[in-house]
Amino acid sequence: MASTxxxxxxxxxxxxxxxxxxxxxxxxxxxxxxxxxxxxAGYTGLIPIIGIVGLGIAWFQxxxxxxxxxxxxGARVVTPQQAPELHAxxxxxxxxxxxxxxxxxxxxTDLPNAFATGRSPERSxxxxxxGLMRRLTAEELEGVLAHELSHVAxxxxxxxxxxxxxxxxxxxxxxxxxxxxIFGGNRRDNNSGAPFWLVVLLVSxxxxxxxxxxxxxxxxxxxxxxxxxxxxxxQKPSALASALTKITGDxxxxxxxxxxxxxxxxxxxxxxxxxxxxxxTLTSTHPSLEQRLQQLAEVATALGRPMDGGPxxxxxxxxxxxx
Amino acid sequence: MSFWKSLLGKSEPKRANLDALFSLPSAAITLxxxxxxxxxxxxxxxxxxxxxxxxxxxxxxxxxxxxxxxTHVTEDTDEYGYTWLTDRHEPSDLTGLVTELxxxxxxxxxxxxxxxxxxSLVHFRDxxxxxxxxxxxxxxxxxxxxxxxxxxxxxxxxxxxxRDAIAGDLPIERELSRWLAVWGAPEL
Numbered sequence: 001m002a003s004t005x006x007x008x009x010x011x012x013x014x015x016x017x018x019x020x021x022x023x024x025x026x027x028x029x030x031x032x033x034x035x036x037x038x039x040x041a042g043y044t045g046l047i048p049i050i051g052i053v054g055l056g057i058a059w060f061q062x063x064x065x066x067x068x069x070x071x072x073x074g075a076r077v078v079t080p081q082q083a084p085e086l087h088a089x090x091x092x093x094x095x096x097x098x099x100x101x102x103x104x105x106x107x108x109t110d111l112p113n114a115f116a117t118g119r120s121p122e123r124s125x126x127x128x129x130x131g132l133m134r135r136l137t138a139e140e141l142e143g144v145l146a147h148e149l150s151h152v153a154x155x156x157x158x159x160x161x162x163x164x165x166x167x168x169x170x171x172x173x174x175x176x177x178x179x180x181x182i183f184g185g186n187r188r189d190n191n192s193g194a195p196f197w198l199v200v201l202l203v204s205x206x207x208x209x210x211x212x213x214x215x216x217x218x219x220x221x222x223x224x225x226x227x228x229x230x231x232x233x234x235q236k237p238s239a240l241a242s243a244l245t246k247i248t249g250d251x252x253x254x255x256x257x258x259x260x261x262x263x264x265x266x267x268x269x270x271x272x273x274x275x276x277x278x279x280x281t282l283t284s285t286h287p288s289l290e291q292r293l294q295q296l297a298e299v300a301t302a303l304g305r306p307m308d309g310g311p312x313x314x315x316x317x318x319x320x321x322x323x
Numbered sequence: 324m325s326f327w328k329s330l331l332g333k334s335e336p337k338r339a340n341l342d343a344l345f346s347l348p349s350a351a352i353t354l355x356x357x358x359x360x361x362x363x364x365x366x367x368x369x370x371x372x373x374x375x376x377x378x379x380x381x382x383x384x385x386x387x388x389x390x391x392x393x394t395h396v397t398e399d400t401d402e403y404g405y406t407w408l409t410d411r412h413e414p415s416d417l418t419g420l421v422t423e424l425x426x427x428x429x430x431x432x433x434x435x436x437x438x439x440x441x442x443s444l445v446h447f448r449d450x451x452x453x454x455x456x457x458x459x460x461x462x463x464x465x466x467x468x469x470x471x472x473x474x475x476x477x478x479x480x481x482x483x484x485x486r487d488a489i490a491g492d493l494p495i496e497r498e499l500s501r502w503l504a505v506w507g508a509p510e511l
Contacts, residue, residue, distance in 0.1 A: 237480065238478070238480055238481070241479070241480035242480075245479065254477070254479050254482060254499050254500075254502045255500060255502065255503055255504065256475060256476075256477065256504055257503055257504065258403070258503060258504050258505060258506050259441065259442060259458075259503035259504065259505050260369075260401070260403035260405050260441065260505070261403060290499065293479055293480050293483055294483055296480055297480050297481075297483035297484040297487060298487065300480065300484055301357065301358070301484050301487060301488065304357070304358060304359070
């Protein structure tokens with residue numbers, strides 16, 4: 001892949017690599033344990049096939065990701081004549097990032113949202129909703145588009161599909177093993193039958209749970225990465241920040257209420273019992289608004305640093321090809 | 324132990340450390356170096372005026388103290404019923420401004436009106452005319468940034484940037500939910 005001008009963050013990359021490694025190990029571990037268990041029960045030939053089928057499903061999902069995702073959102077591809085401003089904006093961003101231009105699609109939903117899809121940067125599509133274009137200013141829209149473009153450049157669809165393959169195999173096995181437990185139990189003559197399916201069920205359930213949390217974690221890292229790249233590409237972290245504040249509709253941690261009005265309530269201030277890790281932060285696909293704003297603020301500070309030398313001069317960032 | 328104290332109704336409120344105000348000039352230098360914000364020379368103290376002659380006397384004393392050096396001081400009452408004492412200095416004289424804000428706070432505190440004190444503000448501005456105030460929460464003894472960008476809108480990213488920049492100079496309020504806005508603060 002041609003090197004693009006999106007900038008990496010070493011700490012984030014390290015964490016991401018670790019999670020991807022864990023997911024890979026999980027996949028291999030699942031297959032290995034199953035083969036060991038199957039070996040003792042006489043199903044040896046079955047397990048590699050299940051592994052291959054799982055990878056095949058993941059591959060199929062990835063290969064058709066663009067058409068499926070666009071259809072699911074009811075989006076249609078627009079020509080430069082139909083949406084000249086949107087195309088012009090993406091043209092410029094792609095030229096800045098030195099990457100092939102994806103197809104541009106618009107969805108008639110009023111929900112403000114945007115997504116990128118496609119199996120490779122050459123065969124990708126970016127979709128924005130009408131609601132998004134109506135609510136955001138040109139600068140904010142540019143920030144969101146840059147975020148989606150960096151998903152394309154980082155091949156996030158491929159990464160996330162691969163990452164979820166352990167989960168796909170595990171969920172396949174879970175449903176398969178449930179039948180195995182029921183029907184295997186009928187065959188009283190084969191004593192090892194029921195425990196074998198029970199073990200498969202337990203192993204796949206555990207794998208599924210672990211892979212669920214790991215893929216969500218990876219997804220949050222990819223989002224942060226895309227935010228960061230987009231901020232460096234557009235050189236306007238504040239535009240992306242205000243777009244995010246508008247889109248997410250989250251009640252920001254920083255309140256808009258007045259200090260004087262809130263004074264009488266001070267005694268009853270409810271602070272979250274666990275401020276660090278809640279279940280929501282573990283299972284969400286996107287990082288919290290607070291976290292994203294925090295990162296964009298760091299980018300803004302880095303950009304505003306008077307000492308010149310570009311982002312490469314920072315301690316934690318480096319300019320270079322993506323892979 | 325704090326459990327027993329609160330059970331017996333003996334918990335003590337956090338003590339304000341007014342000396343933290345004197346760290347403002349060094350924070351201002353950091354702010355200027357990292358984000359380009361400079362003090363405008365305006366600062367204010369916000370408090371709830373008590374009824375009665377005792378407070379009226381203290382208030383006269385405070386106002387006299389502020390006017391002693393010939394600076395322009397105004398008194399406003401806002402729609403929440405709080406009184407704002409606004410003090411204007413030369414933009415370069417942040418130390419003088421901070422000393423006077425400290426004087427107002429400590430005089431009110433010394434006369435027993437500490438519970439009525441709400442917050443103190445010091446105003447900043449950058450070349451792009453973005454407005455910023457560092458708010459000193461008297462009850463918490465901590466600072467937080469407040470950057471209004473519209474009538475009821477604040478620039479959260481700038482506030483986080485400011486927090487990261489001055490975290491080494493000032494005690495910063497850690498709980499983001501306490502970064503309450505002060506809409507319509509005089510001259511901000």
